[in-house]
Amino acid sequence: MARLPFVTKEELPEELRYVWDRNAVGREVPNIFRTMANNPEVWRAYLRLGNGLWNHCGLDVATRELVILRTAILHHSQYEWHQHVRIGRQAGLSDAKIVALHHWKTSDLFNEVERAILEYVDAVNASGHPGQEVHDRLAALVAPGTVVGVNLLTGFYGMTARFLSSMEVELEEPFVGWQLNG
Incomplete structure (x- = not known):
């Protein structure tokens, strides 16, 4: 409750x-x-x-959802995961790609830009300060405004995950699960 x-x-x-x-x-x-x-x-x-x-993070909808879903994983936010699996599917993400976010480093489902974004998201969520190599890798592939957008988007959803957890907000419907069944 x-x-x-x-x-x-x-x-x-x-x-x-x-x-x-x-x-x-x-x-x-x-x-x-x-x-x-x-x-x-x-x-x-x-x-x-x-x-x-x-609307202005510099990412297409599917890539934006990858950022949000990865942030949900890192914060163990069932609520955000649940909501954004649905949104990610509507944006064209396959269940295989969504599930692969758990182990994106060893998955072949992500392109170079997505991998740089996910590496950056992991770094922001781990320490709040991506190392220079991580920053430079992303900055070489996307516009400066997109770097800002990715940083603030993952921070926003990290804040949201903390709010949901501390307020113990329940899901509206049954949880989709951390591992999807196609």
Whole structure:
């Protein structure tokens, strides 16, 4: 059970109810947002930053999802993994490639750019400071704005994973599992 109550739309200030409407999936708002809505101004700011990162990180949707899924793995975030497996599949990622994120260093499913990105994501999540070689490898393959985008995207989802864990936010539906069954 989540550590904070799930907020309802009626509990939000009138001027922020549009945030609820924009983030409803079907008729429901995901549990992460119902928890964040305990502070509606921060929830709105979180969504604005997240949307900016999603749309302007310099990555195509499938590669963006690789970054998010790898970050979920590194933080053992079942909630983020669960949500982004679905989004990754919609972006064209195969189950084999998604599962290979667990052992990307030995997988032949990732191209040179993806490998440089994943190496960078691992370094950011391990120490917060990628070594010069890791940074230079990525910077040689992508634009400077994309390096910024990858860095902030993995940091954002690391923060999100910590929020979900500390608030004990439950999944909306059965967990897809760490290893997918095709």
